Amino acid sequence: MTTYESWIAQFDSRTASDRLAWRRTLRSLRRHPLISVLLPVYNPDLEFLRSAVASVRAQIYEAWELCIADDASTDVTVRPFLEEVAHGDDRIRLTFREKNGHIAACSNTTLELARGEWCALLDQDDVFAEHALAAIACEIEQRPDAGLIYSDEDKIDAEGVRSDPFFKNDWDPERFLAQNFINHLGVYRTSLLREIGGFREGFEGSQDYDVALRCVERLGRGQVRHVPRILYHWRMAERSVARDPNAKPYALEAARRAITDHLERRGVAARVEACPEAADAHRVIYELPNPRPLVSIVIPIRDEVGLLKQCMASLEQTDYAPTEVVIVDNGSVDERTHDFLRELSQRIGARVVRDDGAFNFSRLINRGAATATGEVLALLNNDIAAEEPGWLREMVSHALQPGVGAVGARLWFPEKGGLQHGGVVLGLGGIAGHAFHRARRGEPRYFKRMLLQQQCAAVTAACMVLRRDVFESVGGFNEEDLPSSFNDIDFCLRLRARGLQNVWTPYANLIHHESASRGYHITPEEQTLFFRESIFMQEKWAPELLRDPFYNPNLTLDWPGFDLAFPPRV
Numbered sequence: 001m002t003t004y005e006s007w008i009a010q011f012d013s014r015t016a017s018d019r020l021a022w023r024r025t026l027r028s029l030r031r032h033p034l035i036s037v038l039l040p041v042y043n044p045d046l047e048f049l050r051s052a053v054a055s056v057r058a059q060i061y062e063a064w065e066l067c068i069a070d071d072a073s074t075d076v077t078v079r080p081f082l083e084e085v086a087h088g089d090d091r092i093r094l095t096f097r098e099k100n101g102h103i104a105a106c107s108n109t110t111l112e113l114a115r116g117e118w119c120a121l122l123d124q125d126d127v128f129a130e131h132a133l134a135a136i137a138c139e140i141e142q143r144p145d146a147g148l149i150y151s152d153e154d155k156i157d158a159e160g161v162r163s164d165p166f167f168k169n170d171w172d173p174e175r176f177l178a179q180n181f182i183n184h185l186g187v188y189r190t191s192l193l194r195e196i197g198g199f200r201e202g203f204e205g206s207q208d209y210d211v212a213l214r215c216v217e218r219l220g221r222g223q224v225r226h227v228p229r230i231l232y233h234w235r236m237a238e239r240s241v242a243r244d245p246n247a248k249p250y251a252l253e254a255a256r257r258a259i260t261d262h263l264e265r266r267g268v269a270a271r272v273e274a275c276p277e278a279a280d281a282h283r284v285i286y287e288l289p290n291p292r293p294l295v296s297i298v299i300p301i302r303d304e305v306g307l308l309k310q311c312m313a314s315l316e317q318t319d320y321a322p323t324e325v326v327i328v329d330n331g332s333v334d335e336r337t338h339d340f341l342r343e344l345s346q347r348i349g350a351r352v353v354r355d356d357g358a359f360n361f362s363r364l365i366n367r368g369a370a371t372a373t374g375e376v377l378a379l380l381n382n383d384i385a386a387e388e389p390g391w392l393r394e395m396v397s398h399a400l401q402p403g404v405g406a407v408g409a410r411l412w413f414p415e416k417g418g419l420q421h422g423g424v425v426l427g428l429g430g431i432a433g434h435a436f437h438r439a440r441r442g443e444p445r446y447f448k449r450m451l452l453q454q455q456c457a458a459v460t461a462a463c464m465v466l467r468r469d470v471f472e473s474v475g476g477f478n479e480e481d482l483p484s485s486f487n488d489i490d491f492c493l494r495l496r497a498r499g500l501q502n503v504w505t506p507y508a509n510l511i512h513h514e515s516a517s518r519g520y521h522i523t524p525e526e527q528t529l530f531f532r533e534s535i536f537m538q539e540k541w542a543p544e545l546l547r548d549p550f551y552n553p554n555l556t557l558d559w560p561g562f563d564l565a566f567p568p569r570v
Contacts (some may be wrong), residue, residue, distance in 0.1 A: 205251025296372030354530030408459025
């Protein structure tokens, strides 16, 4: 068996005892809200439609109704088929539209039929897992304030073989602007759907995306819930987006209009373009205020003047202004370093802070930040070299958005070394690990995550941009407990504890000569310190390290990650 087939056999196949356990759980619920399954139909493959209906009838959760609207199908076999399906089953509500109005109008007709408290969306070719509505009902019980619930999904072929599981992250509004990961299974509070006016005509192909965008505008972050289970099987039919993401180019145009409208309604100054590395995804470019805020670029160093010169040369090509440079010199002894620092002070007005204490990265960052005068801080290792002029503009544009904490960049190893930093995954390989380590340029990796702007639990301080007030709100970096390692992880987790979100952008690309100036943990003293810092992180952040909201518990924590977990942590 393939890996996914094996995973399904062990962890996602319903046995008699599984069904019994689900029914016991359902009996313990205080409420059993009616869930209306909305099924718009137009000239369907009747066998696929039969499977879709059968998957609803097979639900372990019994408080459902199926609302079917036929959008004036021209296939004469469709009407008698639907009438036969609905005959004698009062849980199935059926109507026939007199005029074809396309998918949005037909979806609204199914919504008119709905009597349930919740609506679950189902396409005519697709299939629910038999525990789909049971899992949704349990989530409703646990989070009665929820307004939108979505699940993981996979694909299914004409023979019923499952593949390509999409194990999603929890709610991430930033990534949702780049990719509709809610998609299947999406379940909405019926009153919310009616409050926003249902599905908008003119957004065919992305009508579900548009609905979700308009719904989340009216919900708090905790009201968008993710059930980390495969509850929906997306049919890979001919000419379907499941088989070919570019099968419906009009849907991409509609998606970008929907995102643009969403940003305008929220009062966000931004424009939407195609993702340059994935045409079926999207990029949001935030506008900068006028005047732009001063950015203080804080660079800790100790000698290695060649690295610093390389770093400064790349900064001179950066197209963002205004900036100031603050260099924290941790005991450099090379006269060439001193000469270059004097040159920088005279030529660009760089501010040099001398610190002759033992190496403590957290202290150096804090001293640099205290000396800086900018509204925005850009923390930068001396072994970083910008690859493109727009990196700082991109990162600052994210850092200025409300609710954003730290912003990280896409960092590459020199030459063909691959990716160094694609955001941090908590628990990966131990305490935390960088996503997609050593991935080659152009690789999309797990559902294009390497190509899309997104939130993540933490980003590296090798290149981190954030507002000064955000930095000061948590007291800077932890000098006492984390002088060397994990200080950026701890810092980002403290930001998240204050309700701020950390963002990683693939549109700021820099080269990182990782640990070129300090090296790795080689001496016994360094290894002892690393062990002590690891223990501190485990004791302080144990629950967070075990459940990264941006990394699905069905994916392994074994390095390098993004493979199936055996067993899953659900």
